[in-house]
Amino acid sequence: MTTDAILLNDWHAVAKVEDLKSTSLLPARLLGENIVLWRYENQIMAWQDKCPHRGARLSIGSISGDTLICPYHGFEYDTTGTCTHIPAYPNRQPPQRVRVKTYTVQECYGLIWVCLGTPDTPTPAPFAEWQDSSYRKFLCGPYNYQSSGFRAIENFLDVSHFPFVHDGLLGSRSYTAVEDYEVRKEETGFSLCNVPVWQPDPDGTGKGGKVIYNYRVWRPLTTSFVKETNGNCLAIYFTVAPINEEECLGWMWIAMNYGFEIPEIDLKTFQDKVVNQDIPIVESQQPKCLPLDLQAEFHLPCDKSSIFYRKWLREMGVSFGVI
Numbered sequence: 001m002t003t004d005a006i007l008l009n010d011w012h013a014v015a016k017v018e019d020l021k022s023t024s025l026l027p028a029r030l031l032g033e034n035i036v037l038w039r040y041e042n043q044i045m046a047w048q049d050k051c052p053h054r055g056a057r058l059s060i061g062s063i064s065g066d067t068l069i070c071p072y073h074g075f076e077y078d079t080t081g082t083c084t085h086i087p088a089y090p091n092r093q094p095p096q097r098v099r100v101k102t103y104t105v106q107e108c109y110g111l112i113w114v115c116l117g118t119p120d121t122p123t124p125a126p127f128a129e130w131q132d133s134s135y136r137k138f139l140c141g142p143y144n145y146q147s148s149g150f151r152a153i154e155n156f157l158d159v160s161h162f163p164f165v166h167d168g169l170l171g172s173r174s175y176t177a178v179e180d181y182e183v184r185k186e187e188t189g190f191s192l193c194n195v196p197v198w199q200p201d202p203d204g205t206g207k208g209g210k211v212i213y214n215y216r217v218w219r220p221l222t223t224s225f226v227k228e229t230n231g232n233c234l235a236i237y238f239t240v241a242p243i244n245e246e247e248c249l250g251w252m253w254i255a256m257n258y259g260f261e262i263p264e265i266d267l268k269t270f271q272d273k274v275v276n277q278d279i280p281i282v283e284s285q286q287p288k289c290l291p292l293d294l295q296a297e298f299h300l301p302c303d304k305s306s307i308f309y310r311k312w313l314r315e316m317g318v319s320f321g322v323i
């Protein structure tokens with residue numbers, strides 16, 4: 001397992017709550033570890049996907065009520081990960097030390113979040129619009145990137161690629177100049193304030209114009225922005241789970257206080273299109289891990305979001321998925 005305490009002690013979204021059925025075992029991968037998720041009534045378990053007996057994958061075993069049964073020799077484990085029954089010795093109490101490694105897990109924003117270490121915070125990063133009923137919300141993804149999660153987040157914070165990667169959707173080749181914006185250090189993380197972007201159709205009227213984005217980076221792999229046009233607010237909460245150093249899973253909640261008449265499928269299709277324009281570019285970036293040495297790549301003034309992000313990650317001592 002990685003020794004990166006920042007990522008080990010953070011929350012990562014590994015699955016949708018609705019995908020975890022009460023009778024099924026759901027495998028996931030986080031920070032290079034194989035995990036198995038399962039549920040008994042209202043309790044969710046996130047365990048190392050490895051039987052302590054001979055290392056078989058528990059996710060290909062079975063569930064019987066509050067018991068998970070290993071597929072290999074049938075060891076039974078209760079919801080705390082303690083072995084309660086060894087079929088080869090049906091009349092003996094299993095030794096106390098036969099236990100599956102368990103992780104901290106919680107449900108939040110319709111997602112299952114796992115922490116492999118000791119959580120730094122009781123809950124995942126805030127999502128202000130979650131409780132606000134004037135916003136409609138829908139979840140997009142998960143999007144798989146064959147790249148470091150930090151490359152995916154940095155791409156999300158970068159507006160100068162809009163005219164090229166998202167020409168006609170989020171930007172236009174006729175408006176490539178980037179105006180200045182402010183980067184502000186926050187108690188946790190940082191903000192990008194008043195980032196102006198020219199968009200071909202910012203409010204759905206078909207007329208191009210300038211919009212203002214305000215970003216907040218909450219955690220190394222969780223960020224959000226709000227963009228406002230004439231009282232219409234669109235917020236995106238983006239969290240990325242690091243599968244390995246060079247692979248990640250991105251979850252995107254979209255919240256809008258307008259456009260209630262637009263079918264959700266149309267909005268999701270639009271978002272999928274945008275992200276699927278980003279993914280091949282991000283995956284093409286070499287190296288796949290994010291370079292924290294600022295001399296390793298060339299920077300422009302408009303890259304100050306990336307510069308700040310990289311410095312911040314380096315200050316914290318992040319080591320997984322970066323070089």
Ligand code: FES
Pocket residue numbers: 051052053054055056070071072073074075
């Ligand atoms: Fe799981 Fe033997 S490997 S019971």
Ligand code: FE
Pocket residue numbers: 155156161165166274278
């Ligand atoms: Fe993009």
